[in-house]
Amino acid sequence: MSIKLSKRIERIPESVFTTMSRLAVENNAVNLGQGFPDFNGPDWLIEEVYNAMKNGKNQYAPSIGILSLRKNISELYKSIYDIDWSYEKEVIVTMGATEALFSAIHSVVDEGDEVIIFEPYYDSYIYDVLLAGGIPKFITLHKPVFSFNFDDLEKSITNKTKVIILNNPHNPTGKVYTKEELKFISEIAIKNDLIVISDEVYEFLTYDNTIHIPISTLTGMKERTITISSAGKTFGFTGWKIGWACANEQFIKGIHSIRQWTTFAVNTPCQHAVAFGLTKIKDYLPDFRKLYQKKRDFIIKELENSLFSPTIPLGSYFIMVNIPQNKNDMDLALELVRDYKVATIPPSVFYSISDEGKSMLRLCFAKQDETLKNGVKNLKAYKV
Ligand code: PMP
Ligand code: GLN
Numbered sequence: 001m002s003i004k005l006s007k008r009i010e011r012i013p014e015s016v017f018t019t020m021s022r023l024a025v026e027n028n029a030v031n032l033g034q035g036f037p038d039f040n041g042p043d044w045l046i047e048e049v050y051n052a053m054k055n056g057k058n059q060y061a062p063s064i065g066i067l068s069l070r071k072n073i074s075e076l077y078k079s080i081y082d083i084d085w086s087y088e089k090e091v092i093v094t095m096g097a098t099e100a101l102f103s104a105i106h107s108v109v110d111e112g113d114e115v116i117i118f119e120p121y122y123d124s125y126i127y128d129v130l131l132a133g134g135i136p137k138f139i140t141l142h143k144p145v146f147s148f149n150f151d152d153l154e155k156s157i158t159n160k161t162k163v164i165i166l167n168n169p170h171n172p173t174g175k176v177y178t179k180e181e182l183k184f185i186s187e188i189a190i191k192n193d194l195i196v197i198s199d200e201v202y203e204f205l206t207y208d209n210t211i212h213i214p215i216s217t218l219t220g221m222k223e224r225t226i227t228i229s230s231a232g233k234t235f236g237f238t239g240w241k242i243g244w245a246c247a248n249e250q251f252i253k254g255i256h257s258i259r260q261w262t263t264f265a266v267n268t269p270c271q272h273a274v275a276f277g278l279t280k281i282k283d284y285l286p287d288f289r290k291l292y293q294k295k296r297d298f299i300i301k302e303l304e305n306s307l308f309s310p311t312i313p314l315g316s317y318f319i320m321v322n323i324p325q326n327k328n329d330m331d332l333a334l335e336l337v338r339d340y341k342v343a344t345i346p347p348s349v350f351y352s353i354s355d356e357g358k359s360m361l362r363l364c365f366a367k368q369d370e371t372l373k374n375g376v377k378n379l380k381a382y383k384v
Helices: 016-026 043-054 067-081 096-108 124-131 150-156 179-191 249-260 268-279 281-303 329-339 369-380
Strands: 091-095 114-119 135-140 161-167 195-199 225-230 242-246 318-322 360-364
Touching: 016 329, 043 268, 067 091, 067 242, 067 268, 091 096, 091 249, 096 124, 096 161, 096 195, 096 225, 096 242, 096 249, 114 124, 124 135, 124 161, 135 150, 150 179, 161 179, 179 195, 242 249, 242 268, 268 281, 281 318, 281 369, 329 360
Parallel strands: 114 135, 114 161, 161 195, 195 225
Antiparallel strands: 091 242, 225 242, 318 360
């Protein structure tokens, strides 16, 4: 039989995370590539999954998400950001942030619509937009602090522009957008009647007392912003795949329409556990943040004055490091995983217009101290 896949598949390569994690295993290398903690989240939350299962929470959940989780998400955001999302109409639970992004993009982007994406980007945005028939337009965040040129953004808007995708705190750079930047993006969105999809999965991971501001809290933005987050990051269980979106009722209906024919509902026991986890989040967050601050400080200190001089992430659990000038990221990432037993991510795959990615590597520091020490040691063994 000649197997013919759909044309849309031809545009979709294997994800760099899959490739680098596979190479890490094949080469028995320390994995500082794909973004996931190599340690467990809290035991008390795992207990809650058992409890939910033992208590019969094992059948399909309501398609929009269980009531207690939607309520607790809504209460959490009211208490920390003073924003009102109706748990009945303005919150949906999704299979990780990934499903929220896919469904949000598919529910607002039509064939030929232009979508503004800041690069380097989290790669799923591009493929979601392309699968929806949209046209990605890029604005570069320039190193070393990953700022963008306000004029570039203003000039990139056309009468076809429909959406701006924002990721704050930012993967892969660790940038946390300033209030001034967010205000400018809001002004552009309001002036041109655009939708903002704001991926805030690292909302609780900021460093050096940096404050995360959800763009939905800025004047005029609540009605036009779809805010997405994920318990995978906040509780360190990326494999549970519990995420959510908060937005105006119309957007939630759109997301829900797509989800009816993709996943229909999300894993029930983990929703119950996360609903419980959110009631404890204020006790949980201080230690969680301290743990990651320590890991971030460690990796910066170790790599300062090395061949891999770090940029400084203010959020997320990623760090971009510079590489020797005569190298490019792809070749170096392959050499490092093969010959120096450390897997990294070559960030040029996160850029579409700028070459800046070729001069850096992305490292993930959501790793046990031992893993970080070994990873750094292997990096430092590299000689040009
Ligand atoms: N957005 C960003 C910026 C991410 O880094 C990730 C995963 N690392 C996701 C979305 C996907 O989140 P989830 O695992 O909850 O689907
Ligand atoms: N978001 C994770 C990262 O940036 C990877 C998630 C995935 O592999 N889909 O590394």
